[in-house]
Amino acid sequence: MKILIIEDETAIASSIKAYFKPNGVQCETATTTSEALSKIGLYDYDCILLDLMLPDGDGFDILKELKRTNKTEGVIIISAKENLETRLEGFNLGADDYLTKPFHLAELLVRIQALVRRKNFQGSNTVSFNEITVDVLAKTVSVKGARLDITKKEIDLLLFLIGNQNKVLSKAAIAEHLSGDMADMLDNHDFIYAHIKNLKKKLAQAGSGDYIQTVYGLGYKWQNE
Amino acid sequence: MNKKLLHKTTRNFLVLAAVILLISAPIFYFVSHFLYIYEADEVLVFHKEDFVAKASEQGFSTADIALWNQYNRSVEIIPDTGLKKDSLFSKDYFDATSQEYEPFRELWAPIVIDGQKYTYTEKNNLVVMEGMVIAVAVMFLMVIAFLMTGIIWFSKRSASRLWAPFYDTLKQIQDFELDKSHHPQFADTDIEEFTRLNKSLERLIEKNVAIFKSQREFVENAAHELQTPLALFQTKLDSLSQLQMTREQSELLASLEQDVSRLNRLNKNLLLLSKIDNETYFELEPIVVNEYLGKNLEFFTEQAASKGIRVAFDNTRPVTVKANPILFDVLVNNLFINAIRHNIENGAIHITLDDGALSFANTGIGTALDAERMFNRFAKINPSGKGNGLGLAIVRKIVEVNHWTIGYHFSGDRHIFTVRF
Numbered sequence: 020m021k022i023l024i025i026e027d028e029t030a031i032a033s034s035i036k037a038y039f040k041p042n043g044v045q046c047e048t049a050t051t052t053s054e055a056l057s058k059i060g061l062y063d064y065d066c067i068l069l070d071l072m073l074p075d076g077d078g079f080d081i082l083k084e085l086k087r088t089n090k091t092e093g094v095i096i097i098s099a100k101e102n103l104e105t106r107l108e109g110f111n112l113g114a115d116d117y118l119t120k121p122f123h124l125a126e127l128l129v130r131i132q133a134l135v136r137r138k139n140f141q142g143s144n145t146v147s148f149n150e151i152t153v154d155v156l157a158k159t160v161s162v163k164g165a166r167l168d169i170t171k172k173e174i175d176l177l178l179f180l181i182g183n184q185n186k187v188l189s190k191a192a193i194a195e196h197l198s199g200d201m202a203d204m205l206d207n208h209d210f211i212y213a214h215i216k217n218l219k220k221k222l223a224q225a226g227s228g229d230y231i232q233t234v235y236g237l238g239y240k241w242q243n244e
Numbered sequence: 245m246n247k248k249l250l251h252k253t254t255r256n257f258l259v260l261a262a263v264i265l266l267i268s269a270p271i272f273y274f275v276s277h278f279l280y281i282y283e284a285d286e287v288l289v290f291h292k293e294d295f296v297a298k299a300s301e302q303g304f305s306t307a308d309i310a311l312w313n314q315y316n317r318s319v320e321i322i323p324d325t326g327l328k329k330d331s332l333f334s335k336d337y338f339d340a341t342s343q344e345y346e347p348f349r350e351l352w353a354p355i356v357i358d359g360q361k362y363t364y365t366e367k368n369n370l371v372v373m374e375g376m377v378i379a380v381a382v383m384f385l386m387v388i389a390f391l392m393t394g395i396i397w398f399s400k401r402s403a404s405r406l407w408a409p410f411y412d413t414l415k416q417i418q419d420f421e422l423d424k425s426h427h428p429q430f431a432d433t434d435i436e437e438f439t440r441l442n443k444s445l446e447r448l449i450e451k452n453v454a455i456f457k458s459q460r461e462f463v464e465n466a467a468h469e470l471q472t473p474l475a476l477f478q479t480k481l482d483s484l485s486q487l488q489m490t491r492e493q494s495e496l497l498a499s500l501e502q503d504v505s506r507l508n509r510l511n512k513n514l515l516l517l518s519k520i521d522n523e524t525y526f527e528l529e530p531i532v533v534n535e536y537l538g539k540n541l542e543f544f545t546e547q548a549a550s551k552g553i554r555v556a557f558d559n560t561r562p563v564t565v566k567a568n569p570i571l572f573d574v575l576v577n578n579l580f581i582n583a584i585r586h587n588i589e590n591g592a593i594h595i596t597l598d599d600g601a602l603s604f605a606n607t608g609i610g611t612a613l614d615a616e617r618m619f620n621r622f623a624k625i626n627p628s629g630k631g632n633g634l635g636l637a638i639v640r641k642i643v644e645v646n647h648w649t650i651g652y653h654f655s656g657d658r659h660i661f662t663v664r665f
Contacts, residue, residue, distance in 0.1 A: 028472060034479035038486070099471035101515065103570070121475035121508060124482040187485040189501050201543055203509045204581045206631075210550050236498040237485055 020135060021045045021062070025055040025081065026070040026097070035068070038124040041185060044131065052076040056084055064092050065135050068127070069114070071098040071105065082112035093134040097122065123192035129182040148181045149243070151227055162225035172197060173218045176211075180231065180241035189238040215239055250407065254400050261392045269385060276377045281349060284368050285332050288351035292330070292364050295319065296355055306358050318368065324361035327354045337367070346371045409433035413442055420449065422456050423521065460521050467515035474511060477504055506632065513634040516574065517621075520641050526568070533563045533597055536576050544580045552590040563597055565665045567646050575642045578635045579604045579661055585631055586659070594658070603662040605655075612654030619650070639663075 020043060026032040027050045036046040047062070049055035052073050059067070059081070067085075071078035082094065095116040096109045106117050115134050118127060136144050136155065144155040150163045158174055160167045169177075179196050180188070190208035197211065219231050232240045298304070304312075309321045330353040336345040347370040355364045409431060416428035427449060430442035481500060489497065537557060545555045565572075583593045583606035591607035617623045619640040622633040643650040643663055651662045 028476065030476050031479055034476075034483050038479070038483055099468055099475070101512075102519070120471050121478040121504075124479055189482070189485060189498075191501050191505050192482070198543055201540060201577065203505070203512060204577060204635075205547065206585060210546055213550075234485075234494065235491055236494040237501070 022066040125183045162227045464518040557595040605658040605660040615652040
């Protein structure tokens with residue numbers, strides 16, 4: 020998978036790049052609109068991450084250009100601007116998702132994966148890991164072909180973990196993924212422990228391997244045994 | 245007690261007029277009385293001189309004295325009294341006709357007739373004069389009184405017209421609120437002082453509004469600007485988490501995660517507050533309160549359950565209010581999280597909703613809280629608490645922009661927050 024990061028804060032771009040690489044996502048970066056447009060013209064990307072405030076113009080110009088040239092790349096806006104108008108304008112101009120800074124890299128990664136899955140959708144939208152298969156559309160999970168009795172939240176958690184395999188996921192990142200903005204308000208993120216525990220139990224009962232590791236103090240990690 | 249400006253000027257004017265009248269009336273009387281006596285004296289002296297001149301010219305002799313005295317009522321020649329010079333004095337005589345004493349002015353003067361010394365006496369009745377003095381005084385007072393009332397009436401009328409721009413300005417200033425977008429528009433006036441007053445006020449307001457605005461924008465801009473370094477911080481923490489670490493390092497990193505979460509929340513709340521201040525959320529929609537309560541009920545019930553708190557919500561018939569959906573969401577969430585955060589282990593939260601009010605009642609510390617302070621920004625009742633002291637400030641702000649009220653009371657063992665729509 021190849022993505023383009025259009026972001027003038029090079030430190031953010033390089034963090035994203037370094038984080039995504041082990042998970043099979045190649046990143047190219049552009050720091051200005053002109054650089055971005057020339058790269059978009061030359062290569063095809065699976066997904067574009069777009070910061071709205073760029074030194075030589077507005078991120079919306081890139082969206083307009085993509086629309087004009089009938090490019091089908093999925094676009095996720097990553098912006099510090101948090102208001103409805105910007106969000107709506109982004110979506111109207113063809114953006115697929117909107118993530119407000121600051122965000123967790125893990126969140127960004129699963130959003131990209133989800134977007135790419137949707138874009139490449141050919142009759143089925145599934146995520147697999149060894150014996151586990153998640154049907155994203157039907158909201159079902161099966162282990163070795165047998166369906167699991169699992170809640171929506173647990174599927175969400177499972178997708179988040181698999182998508183970020185081999186990554187240490189902080190409790191805050193998981194909480195935010197499960198509860199969105201509501202997670203901000205919480206004094207601690209211990210509630211995710213219950214969800215992890217349930218998911219672990221259900222997977223184990225279905226005969227799946229134990230892929231969820233607890234990382235002391237920090238959070239959890241999905242890893243092949 | 246405060247009096248109105250117009251009443252005060254008129255009242256002062258009236259007091260002055262009364263004082264002047266009271267003082268001037270006796271002065272006027274005495275002055276006119278003195279002047280009359282002066283005149284009367286002059287007449288007496290003139291008569292005497294006339295008599296002396298005529299007497300010597302026409303050969304008035306001592307023999308004529310008796311006859312003169314017989315036919316003359318006011319002038320009498322009497323034998324010499326040893327007077328050396330003219331003497332003028334006032335004296336009352338009983339008048340047989342009017343049966344009362346009447347005031348007279350009298351002149352006694354030494355004269356010489358046929359070489360013999362006599363005393364010339366003449367008296368002048370002052371009664372007529374007295375009446376006249378009084379009549380003139382009364383007329384004078386009446387004229388003054390008329391003049392006074394006229395002046396007062398006129399000045400009152402013109403003053404109220406004169407001060408009209410001042411009262412207009414006063415009213416506008418009274419209605420002025422710095423955080424509202426409506427600013428005073430002063431009417432033009434042709435009075436220099438009022439124009440100056442209005443100009444100064446306009447300048448003052450303009451300056452304050454500008455400062456207020458830039459301060460508000462500053463908070464919003466600062467919060468916005470903070471988001472980029474926060475994003476950097478967050479992404480770097482995420483990257484750091486991936487490294488092999490000792491237990492100690494993990495612990496430090498975990499606490500850093502918590503700190504950045506807190507920073508993030510604080511920044512978001514500040515941004516939200518300044519956005520409400522800057523009237524970003526003005527679109528109103530009809531909102532079914534029950535739906536908004538139900539929407540995140542599961543999430544909050546889960547959060548509450550981790551502290552053993554039971555949440556009870558009597559979902560009665562739908563209640564609809566008009567509000568901004570984003571803000572209403574924040575309002576409900578903040579009240580909910582507040583009820584959980586300040587609760588006790590195995591406590592309870594009871595949510596009630598009826599037509600005019602939504603209330604959250606929660607168990608907590610056993611005493612009432614300072615209702616005045618708790619809605620202020622950064623007013624943390626429990627300083628060691630995890631909240632950032634903005635939750636209830638945001639609640640109050642949202643309640644204010646919707647023209648609702650928020651109340652707090654402590655009843656039984658429950659802290660009850662009630663929003664009245």
